[in-house]
Amino acid sequence: MNSATPANDPLRHVGVITKLMDKQFRVPGTGFRFGLDGLIGLIPGAGDVTTFAVSCYLLTIMARNGASGYVMARMVLNVVLDMLIGAIPFVGDLFDFAFKANSRNLRLMQEHYVEGRHRGSAWKVILPVLLVLLLLMIGMVWLIYRVLSSLF
Incomplete structure (x- = not known):
């Protein structure tokens, strides 16, 4: 039981x-x-x-x-x-x-x-995830820059 x-x-x-x-x-x-x-x-x-x-x-x-x-x-x-x-x-x-x-x-x-x-090991999953997150962060910074530069 x-x-x-x-x-x-x-x-x-x-x-x-x-x-x-x-x-x-x-x-x-x-x-x-x-x-x-x-x-x-x-x-x-x-x-x-x-x-x-x-x-x-x-x-x-x-x-x-x-x-x-x-x-x-x-x-x-x-x-x-x-x-x-x-x-x-x-x-x-x-x-x-x-x-x-x-x-x-x-x-x-x-x-x-x-x-x-x-x-x-987790590295074969973590490294691509970190790369994608880095690319997302770069994309967000670029997008914020573009929006701010078009406003000013």
Whole structure:
């Protein structure tokens, strides 16, 4: 008999929160599921911050319970992608309903524990992510420069 509860079984705890955030509700007559992530994300600004905080909490639990550097890098990439695209008005809201970063991360963690996949160094994920972030920062600086130079 398994007496594990979500509070003392980290993977199950993450599963419960992930279901609530990504797949709690179903559109009647379809197989499409969504959760609080998509709904809360509809609140401009505060919704994105709230769902990002929940995703970071889940990442913390997974890191404390033995996720490899490679798995953590992939999970962080999912959360950052969800945050960046989710912050775009309207498009980001649709993306939040479809992408389901927490479910992707839970699947990665289950594969890591159960199948023994995703071991090794995180650098093969981190370096491209850092390069993309650097390019985004350069693009933002360029865009701000162009806007300010056209105004003045």
